[in-house]
Amino acid sequence: MSTYESRLKGCEQVADGTFAFHFEKPAGFHFKPGQAVDLVLPDPAPASAHYAARHTFSLVSAPFQDELVIATRMRDSPFKRVLKSLSVAAIVRLEGPFGSLTLHGDRARPxxxxxxxxxxxxxxxxxxxxxxxxxxxxxxxxxxxxxxxxxxxxxxxxxxxxxxxxxxxxxxxxxxxxxxxxxxxxxxxxxxxxxxxxxxxxxxxxxxxxxxxxxxxxxxxxxxxxxxxxxxxxxxxxxxx
Ligand SMILES: Cc1cc2nc3c(=O)[nH]c(=O)nc-3n(C[C@H](O)[C@H](O)[C@H](O)COP(=O)(O)OP(=O)(O)OC[C@H]3O[C@@H](n4cnc5c(N)ncnc54)[C@H](O)[C@@H]3O)c2cc1C
CATH class of the missing domain: 3.40.50.80 (Nucleotide-binding domain of ferredoxin-NADP reductase (FNR) module)
Incomplete structure (x- = not known):
């Protein structure tokens, strides 16, 4: 699995209590629709005992798009609090892509x-x-x-x-x-x-x-x-x- 650095471009509300986060697509990042990444956030200061800086998200953007987007319900967890507080241009780490929830190749089969x-x-x-x-x-x-x-x-x-x-x-x-x-x-x-x-x-x-x-x-x-x-x-x- 590869590791990439990326920057937050911005976020938007996509449903009640639900936000999409847009990240720059690092050079050389290739994925199949349906795959996921681990999003690793910068450590908060001071470090919280229950804070896990890493979380898995499916990519909601498609490979033809020039950015990477994830979306999630903004429940009150330490990870989501840090995610929501990131400023535009904040640097994050993306690990992946991974996962086999990808469309099968036989086009005749629905x-x-x-x-x-x-x-x-x-x-x-x-x-x-x-x-x-x-x-x-x-x-x-x-x-x-x-x-x-x-x-x-x-x-x-x-x-x-x-x-x-x-x-x-x-x-x-x-x-x-x-x-x-x-x-x-x-x-x-x-x-x-x-x-x-x-x-x-x-x-x-x-x-x-x-x-x-x-x-x-x-x-x-x-x-x-x-x-x-x-x-x-x-x-x-x-x-x-
Ligand atoms: C492959 C995969 C990818 C995922 N990707 C992401 C992601 O990118 N971002 C993310 O935040 N989460 C992701 N999740 C996690 C996920 O969907 C969460 O479990 C979700 O956040 C649950 O909360 P909700 O508010 O969306 O659902 P809820 O609003 O609680 O439920 C959604 C709907 O499911 C129905 N439902 C619930 N239980 C049942 C049941 N037993 N039978 C029939 N219907 C039921 C509810 O009635 C409701 O209409 C992923 C999960 C999987 C398996």
């Missing part, structure tokens, strides 16, 4: 991406790159959030569906009653029924799952109950967000 919350990040990277290349591969994204306000990159994904004919998006909200925004799309958790209905016209897809650990586990069970072979399910566990 991909079904199942995302919970900010776990959507690796899929945004895949979809940006696939749309850019107009990849002739059917891709379905099932994307669950509590409320529309929590759904990072939803507007971009909706637009992407318009200009990339192989891509279909199903966004669902699980706590829409707590939302101040109107929502006339799908509601309720992604469960066996939703997966069966949504995937009925996709022949032998490869499934990719990213989200809270409980959701990843429950989706693996749902897919297994639907008779999907383990070889056709890809996910990675990111704990501690």
């Amino acid at each position: 991909a079904v991406l199942i995302a919970g919350g900010i776990g959507v990040t690796p899929f945004v990277s895949m979809l940006r790159q696939a749309a850019r290349e107009q990849l002739p591969q059917r891709i379905l994204l099932l994307y669950a959030n509590r409320r529309p306000e929590d759904a990072a990159f939803l507007a971009e994904l909706t637009q992407l569906e318009q200009r990339y004919k192989y891509f279909h998006l199903i966004a669902t909200m699980t706590q829409v009653v707590k939302s101040a925004s109107p929502w006339d799309g799908s509601t309720g958790q992604i469960d066996e029924n939703m997966v069966r209905r949504a995937c009925s016209e996709y022949a032998a897809p490869v499934y990719y799952v990213a989200g809270p650990p409980g959701m990843v586990e429950s989706m693996r069970n749902v897919l297994s109950d639907l008779g999907v072979n383990d070889d056709a399910i890809r996910s990675e566990e990111f704990f501690g967000y």
Whole structure:
């Protein structure tokens, strides 16, 4: 694994309590959509006993873009406090890229991406790159959030569906009653029924799952109950967000 120095270019809010951080792309940094990096922050002063300076993030930017972007919910942890306090041009270390949650090469075989919350990040990277290349591969994204306000990159994904004919998006909200925004799309958790209905016209897809650990586990069970072979399910566990 390689180590790179990079500078923070800026950050922006992409959903309620959720920020994207933009970094310069170091020379020679190459990655595949869906891969992740370890972000290593400068040590805070004074050093805190519970502060781990390193955290893994999927890259939300796509390889064709000239910057590296990560996105995360800004929960109150020492790491996130330091991340949020970084000034523009602060120097960080990036280690990677790594991870095998990357789109399979057989374009005739569809991909079904199942995302919970900010776990959507690796899929945004895949979809940006696939749309850019107009990849002739059917891709379905099932994307669950509590409320529309929590759904990072939803507007971009909706637009992407318009200009990339192989891509279909199903966004669902699980706590829409707590939302101040109107929502006339799908509601309720992604469960066996939703997966069966949504995937009925996709022949032998490869499934990719990213989200809270409980959701990843429950989706693996749902897919297994639907008779999907383990070889056709890809996910990675990111704990501690
Ligand atoms: C491959 C991968 C990449 C990731 N990349 C990142 C990253 O780049 N940045 C980052 O911050 N985090 C990342 N994560 C971590 C991740 O998604 C966190 O666990 C997430 O932050 C959880 O909080 P949330 O607020 O987004 O989800 P929540 O709002 O808690 O949940 C999102 C949705 O999932 C649904 N859900 C929850 N549990 C279940 C269940 N058992 N069955 C069905 N639906 C359920 C909820 O109802 C909700 O609609 C990644 C995880 C994986 C596996």
